[in-house]
Amino acid sequence: MPTHYFSTNQPQKWHALQLQRHLQISPLNLAMDDDGSNPSPPYDLVILGASGFTGKYVVREALKFLNSPSSPLKSFAVAGRNHSKLLDTLKWAAKPNSPPPSIAILTADTADPVSLRMLCSQTRLVLNCVGPFRLHGGPVVAACVQAGCDYLDICGEPEFMERMEYSYHDQAVETGSLVVSACGFDSVPAELGWMFNSKQWVYPAVPNRIEAYLSLESDKNIVGNFGTYESAVLGVAHMDKLIELRRSRPSRSKPKIPGPYPHKGPLIDYQKEFDLWVIKLPSADTAVVSRTLAMLTKHPNGFPGCYESDGQIEKRKKFWSMVNPAHFGLKMGSECLIGVFRFIVLGLFVGLLGRSSVGRWLLLNFPSFFSLGWFNKKGPSEDEVASASFKMWFVGRGYSDLRTLTNVGDKEVDAEIITRIMGPDAGYLATPIILLQCALIVLGQRDSLPKGGVLTPGIVFGPMDLQERLQQNGISFDVISRRIGSTR
Structure with a gap:
C-alpha cells in the first residue's frame, strides 16, 4: 500500500476509525464523537491528480477559497502518485506565499484500489483531475460510490460518463454518493x-x-x-x-x-x-x-x-x-x-x-x-x-x-x-473556476442537491446559483x- 502523508492537525480519532474499517475490526467507542455520531472526515475535499497540467491550476483556485469569508471550504488535501511533485505543485500554486501548513499531501494511485478507498474515506468530496478518464477514472468513481463520498471531475469523454452512469447510478443512489462528470469547460x-x-x-x-x-x-x-x-x-x-x-x-x-x-x-x-x-x-x-x-x-x-x-x-x-x-x-x-x-x-x-x-x-x-x-x-x-x-x-x-x-x-x-x-x-483557467464553484455548492448546499446518483452538471447545478457564482x-x-x- 502506498505511503500516506498526513498533516499534523488531523483528528486522531478519525484515523483510528479508518484503520479499524480497513482491518475489518468492529468500531470501538473511540470511533464516536462526544454526541455519539461518527466523526466528520478530516478534509472537505481532495484534489486527485493535483500535480497534472490542469490539476495544479485547480489547486491554485482552491487556495483562493480556503477559509475565506463565507466559504464552506475549511480544509483540503492534494493527492497523486508522486509526493515531491505534489509538494512542488503546492509551492507553485501558493506563490508568492508559502503553502498553508494545514494542506496535507496524500499518496494514491488509480491502479491501487486500497489507496483509493483510503483516500475516499477521508473526505467529503473528491475532485478528480486524472485523465484520460477511460483509463484512470473508473476505479476512482467505484471507490467514491463505495465510500459514499461525492465526486466531481473535468471529464469530456462521453463513453466514460455514460458507462459510469450505467455501472454505478443505482449504487450511488443507495450509498448517497453524488457523481457528476464534466464539471469543467466540458460541459x-x-x-x-x-x-x-x-x-x-x-x-x-x-x-x-x-x-x-x-x-x-x-x-x-x-x-x-x-x-x-x-x-x-x-x-x-x-x-x-x-x-x-x-x-x-x-x-x-x-x-x-x-x-x-x-x-x-x-x-x-x-x-x-x-x-x-x-x-x-x-x-x-x-x-x-x-x-x-x-x-x-x-x-x-x-x-x-x-x-x-x-x-x-x-x-x-x-x-x-x-x-x-x-x-x-x-x-x-x-x-x-x-x-x-x-x-x-x-x-x-x-x-x-x-x-x-x-x-x-x-x-x-x-x-x-x-x-x-x-x-x-x-x-x-x-x-x-x-x-x-x-x-x-x-x-x-x-x-x-x-x-x-x-x-x-x-x-x-x-x-x-x-x-x-x-x-x-x-x-486552465475557466475549468478550475467552474470546478471549484461546483465544489463549493456541493460543500455548502449539499442538502439542496440530490441524495446520490450519476447525474449531469446541468441537472445538479442548473437550479442552484452556479451561474451567479461564475459571473x-x-x-x-x-x-x-x-x-x-x-x-x-
Whole structure:
C-alpha cells in the first residue's frame, strides 16, 4: 500500500476509525464523537491528480477559497502518485506565499484500489483531475460510490460518463454518493448556456433549436492540454464501445420540441453575426446536454434535494418551468477559413489513424505534428494561458407564438435570441473556476442537491446559483439580441 502523508492537525480519532474499517475490526467507542455520531472526515475535499497540467491550476483556485469569508471550504488535501511533485505543485500554486501548513499531501494511485478507498474515506468530496478518464477514472468513481463520498471531475469523454452512469447510478443512489462528470469547460458552459438562452424565451414564444458556436482566442499561440488530445484519440479508438453501450441500454426519453428536427446544414458555414467560420465537430457537450434533456422528460421538476426546504422546492420547480427544451448542437469557429481547415485536417488525422494501434502510436508520440501545433506534451506556458480566452455564442431559433401554429412542420422559424458566454482560457483557467464553484455548492448546499446518483452538471447545478457564482469569478453571461416575429 502506498505511503500516506498526513498533516499534523488531523483528528486522531478519525484515523483510528479508518484503520479499524480497513482491518475489518468492529468500531470501538473511540470511533464516536462526544454526541455519539461518527466523526466528520478530516478534509472537505481532495484534489486527485493535483500535480497534472490542469490539476495544479485547480489547486491554485482552491487556495483562493480556503477559509475565506463565507466559504464552506475549511480544509483540503492534494493527492497523486508522486509526493515531491505534489509538494512542488503546492509551492507553485501558493506563490508568492508559502503553502498553508494545514494542506496535507496524500499518496494514491488509480491502479491501487486500497489507496483509493483510503483516500475516499477521508473526505467529503473528491475532485478528480486524472485523465484520460477511460483509463484512470473508473476505479476512482467505484471507490467514491463505495465510500459514499461525492465526486466531481473535468471529464469530456462521453463513453466514460455514460458507462459510469450505467455501472454505478443505482449504487450511488443507495450509498448517497453524488457523481457528476464534466464539471469543467466540458460541459458546464454548454449546459448553462443553453439553459440561459432557453429561459429568455417567454411563452408564447418557444425555441426549436439552440446552436452553440465556440471560439478560442489568444494573442499568442493556442496550445492545448495533451490529455485532451489523448482523450480524443482514445475516444475515436473506442467509438464502437460507445455505440455498443448505447445499443445495450433502453433508448433515452426524448423531449417534445415544437417544430421539425433541424437540417444538418453545410459542413462549413459563415456566421456573420459574430464574424466566424464554423464547422460541426463531435462534442461531449452535445452528449451531456442530450442526457440532461432526457432526464428532464422523466423528471420535469428536476431531482429533489436530500432535505429541501419548502422555499428550495419552490425555487427548483420554478427554475425548471422556465427552461424550454430545444435541439442542441455545437460548432467550432475560427475568424479565418484557414483555421477551419486546420480543424478538418486534425479531425481527419485522428479519425483515420486513431482506429489502429500503429496510428495511435504515431498520434500520441507526435502530437504537435498531427495537431498542426495545437497540442504538445509540454503544454502551454503561463503567459500563453494568461493570454487565452473563449467566447461561446448561443443562437436560439424558434417561433414567436406557439398558440397560432397548427402545423409547426410547415412553419418557418420567425424568432431568434442570441446570448453569449465569455471567459478566460478554457482549459486552465475557466475549468478550475467552474470546478471549484461546483465544489463549493456541493460543500455548502449539499442538502439542496440530490441524495446520490450519476447525474449531469446541468441537472445538479442548473437550479442552484452556479451561474451567479461564475459571473462573480470572471465568466460572463449576456443577451446579445432578440428578434421575435422577424422571419429568417
